[in-house]
Amino acid sequence: xxxxxIVFAIPVFFITIGIELWVGYRRKQQYYNFEDAIxxxxxxxxxxxxxxxxxxxxxxxxxxxxxxFSFFQLPKDNPLVWIGxxxxxxxxxxxxxxxxxxxxxxxxxxxxxxxxxxxxxSVALRQSWFHNFIAFWIFxxxxxxxxxPYVFVGVAGFVTLYQYWIHTKxxxxxxxxxxxxxxxxxxxxxxxxxxxxYLDKNYAATFIFWDRMFGTFMEExxxxxxxxxxxxxxxxxxxxxxxxxxxxxxxxxxxxxLWQKLGLIFRGPQYLGEVLGQVSKDPEYYKHVPKYQTxxxxxxxxxxxxxxxxxxxxxxxxxxxxxxxxxxxxxxxxGLIILTASSCSGIMENKPWVGYIEVMRIMGAIIxxxxxxxxxxxxxxxxxxxxxxxxxxFFMGWFVYKWMIARDPISSEQSAKV
Numbered sequence: 001x002x003x004x005x006i007v008f009a010i011p012v013f014f015i016t017i018g019i020e021l022w023v024g025y026r027r028k029q030q031y032y033n034f035e036d037a038i039x040x041x042x043x044x045x046x047x048x049x050x051x052x053x054x055x056x057x058x059x060x061x062x063x064x065x066x067x068x069f070s071f072f073q074l075p076k077d078n079p080l081v082w083i084g085x086x087x088x089x090x091x092x093x094x095x096x097x098x099x100x101x102x103x104x105x106x107x108x109x110x111x112x113x114x115x116x117x118x119x120x121x122s123v124a125l126r127q128s129w130f131h132n133f134i135a136f137w138i139f140x141x142x143x144x145x146x147x148x149p150y151v152f153v154g155v156a157g158f159v160t161l162y163q164y165w166i167h168t169k170x171x172x173x174x175x176x177x178x179x180x181x182x183x184x185x186x187x188x189x190x191x192x193x194x195x196x197x198y199l200d201k202n203y204a205a206t207f208i209f210w211d212r213m214f215g216t217f218m219e220e221x222x223x224x225x226x227x228x229x230x231x232x233x234x235x236x237x238x239x240x241x242x243x244x245x246x247x248x249x250x251x252x253x254x255x256x257x258l259w260q261k262l263g264l265i266f267r268g269p270q271y272l273g274e275v276l277g278q279v280s281k282d283p284e285y286y287k288h289v290p291k292y293q294t295x296x297x298x299x300x301x302x303x304x305x306x307x308x309x310x311x312x313x314x315x316x317x318x319x320x321x322x323x324x325x326x327x328x329x330x331x332x333x334x335g336l337i338i339l340t341a342s343s344c345s346g347i348m349e350n351k352p353w354v355g356y357i358e359v360m361r362i363m364g365a366i367i368x369x370x371x372x373x374x375x376x377x378x379x380x381x382x383x384x385x386x387x388x389x390x391x392x393x394f395f396m397g398w399f400v401y402k403w404m405i406a407r408d409p410i411s412s413e414q415s416a417k418v
Contacts, residue, residue: 044125313328
């Protein structure tokens with residue numbers, strides 16, 4: 001998707017999340033868990049950052065097919081072409097989504113979106129870092145049938161943004177005609193549920209009639225339980241994107257023949273779960289799955305929240321100025337974004353290594369940003385130098401002091417009394 005969609009959508013994301021929090025407060029319902037929401041948003045930030053590096057490859061492939069293999073070329077300013085392209089894209093998305101659940105090699109990427117045990121608007125932003133790389137080929141019939149790249153980006157952006165609002169428990173059911181034609185929060189809650197009758201249902205993006213046509217529709221009746229059948233008990237965004245592939249390797253080692261090992265790639269996650277002994281025989285297991293939780297001090301939560309705000313400002317700058325950066329700074333800034341998200345997860349999981357990583361991250365950020373501004377934005381270099389050193393020392397002092405107290409039982413107890 002063109003970066004302008006995301007840049008302009010970010011304020012909308014935060015405003016609507018705020019509204020959802022307010023609705024939950026008024027209804028005395030807790031829609032959010034702090035650690036889970038921060039993890040969702042950090043994974044989303046990583047998805048956007050990594051996606052920028054892949055957009056050239058994906059769009060270049062699309063344009064190459066359009067210019068060399070299209071049967072004909074449709075006008076890009078015809079409203080009927082846009083409507084047809086939207087319906088065609090949505091149809092292809094249904095199959096991309098469905099195969100993403102039925103084939104392990106694709107599920108390993110898509111699983112990231114389903115790991116959260118909550119269901120709210122932040123989950124919509126929890127997207128795989130690599131899924132677009134392995135699924136873009138499914139949409140190549142669009143350029144073959146003459147859909148202009150400009151139209152493709154537009155309809156892809158619409159379908160992506162449409163799916164944002166359906167990730168909520170705040171909206172119950174809509175009028176029947178809407179529920180019959182369109183994907184709604186009720187339909188998509190079913191898709192995210194691990195209740196046995198809800199598994200592998202409602203793959204639609206915009207139009208739910210695809211599921212009705214191909215036999216994968218299920219109406220929401222029982223209260224959904226969210227997540228994946230083998231809970232992902234971690235806040236680590238990097239591990240979230242790789243853990244299933246590690247499980248595939250473990251599973252392949254248990255299979256005897258090369259044919260079985262290769263077949264695992266195109267089998268479904270249910271089969272891998274059976275190989276690894278992760279499938280429960282209790283038909284009501286999903287009702288007893290505990291939610292993953294960690295104990296984090298209020299001060300450290302506040303620290304993580306501030307780092308997330310800084311990271312959000314950083315990703316906006318990264319999205320806007322990406323094409324201006326050299327390849328070196330594109331990759332090093334990406335590394336800093338991922339390291340920041342990982343360090344936040346380490347803090348929320350009380351990992352012993354995070355104390356060293358966080359200090360090194362702050363120092364590395366100061367060096368990276370100042371060299372970037374010195375070579376590329378000299379007029380702003382002194383402001384960045386002074387500002388980054390002041391903020392860096394402040395964050396370092398805040399983290400080290402409070403982290404040491406959190407790690408010291410005696411100091412922590414005295415602090416709690418105060």
